Amino acid sequence: MQHRTxxxxxxxxxxxxxxxKAEIGKVIIGQDDVVKSVLISIFSNGHCLLVGVPGLAKTLLVQTVAQVLDLEFNRIQFTPDLMPSDIIGSEILGEDRNFKFIKGPVFSNIILADEINRTPPKTQAALLEAMQEKAVTAAGVTHKLAQPFFVLATQNPIEQEGTYPLPEAQLDRFMFNVALDYPTFQEELLVVKNTTGGNKAEVSKVLNAEQIIYFQQLVRNIPVTDHVLEYAVKLVSKTRPQSEFAPAQVKRLLNWGAGPRASQFLILGAKCHAVINGKYSPDIEDVQAVAKPILRHRIVRSYHAEAEGLTADDIITQLF
Structure with a gap:
């Protein structure tokens, strides 16, 4: 990349x-906040969990993002019988009587982990090292993954038959937990109109891998003032019932709060949110803009919160 100020x-x-966003909009109608969250997570070098009922174009969104960003894309359908070797690859005995490693589908730029909660914890754990270290280890040998590398996972919240809840350690690897909602009446009209005819929308490539890595580095280099840093860390501390900053309401409504990774993601997400909105440094509004999808899967509600019908988002909003 050429040097720029x-x-x-x-x-x-x-x-x-x-x-x-314009290219994705040719295929995906509405879902503006979802698209924004996915792109912020990519430019912040994070992973994204998309939670929504079937038929909301979660898979199509991920495929379209991969096309627009000109990245290698693999889809892994998570099923109860999926094995770790089906994700990371395995060693086979070659014709020369030596073992050689055959790479699995995780060796790609964008991984769509479809219905990630349909596979047992042992197989989910195969993704943990890849998501955190950007590498996989097989037979004692560590293999680096291609850069950039993102896991965009989908999860169905209503179908609990045959599903395995994601372990907290796995959930914490995801920068964002994005909730997809049904389209509005007008959006659904447009979806049906666009998808039941003979024309198929074509998208153009906008960025390549090298440019994405350049922009990821740029996001990390965005300056942030001390008061915004303190606000982000204090906001995360407020979610911990045992913290000195936790209000009485949190001690009653939460059993567990977010860890330090949440603070890191809040600042990275706020930096990226600031830049895409034409600012050169994030402020408190940018932190608040990314707080819900970053915190909602990192806090554990108490019996009181569930009894009162309070969602994780309700509690986060009170913390603002």
């Missing part, structure tokens, strides 16, 4: 974000 680079990222 930080301001020019930030403007270039904002422009690229607008182009990517």
């Amino acid at each position: 930080d301001v020019e680079a930030a403007d270039a990222l904002k422009h690229a974000y607008g182009q990517i």
Whole structure:
């Protein structure tokens, strides 16, 4: 990438974000907040969990993002009989009587982990090292994954038959937990109109792998003031019932709070959110804008919260 000043680079990222959103909009109707969260997680070098009922175009969204970003894409359908070797690969005995490693589908830029909660914890754990270390270990040998690398996972919240809840350690690897809702009446009309005719929308490629890595580095280099840093860390501390910052309401409504990874993601997400909105440094509003999808899967509600019908989002909103 050619050398640019930080301001020019930030403007270039904002422009690229607008182009990517426009291309995705040719295929995905509505879901603006979802698309924004997926793109922020990519530019922040994070992973994203998409939670929604069937038929809301979760898989189509991930495929479209991979096309627009000109990245290698693999889809792994998670099933109860999926084995770790089906994800990371396995060693086979070659014709020369030596073992050689055959790479699995995780060796790609974008992994769609479809219905990730349909596979047992042993297989879910196969993704843990890949998501955190960007590498996999097989037979004592560590293999680096291609960069950039993202896991975009989907989960169905209503069908609990034959599902395994994601372990907290696995959930914590995801930067965002994005809730997809039904489209509005007008959006659904447009979806039906666009998908039941003979024309298929074509999307153009906007960025390549090298440019994405460049913009990820740019996001990390965005300056952030001390008061915004303190606000983010204090917001996360407030979710911990045992913390000195936790209000009495939190001690009653939460059993467990978010860990330090949440604070890191809040700042990275706020930096990216600031840049795509034309700012060169994040403020408190940027932290709040990304807080719900970052915190909602990192807090454990108490019996009182469930009895009162309070969602994780309700409790986070009170913390603002």
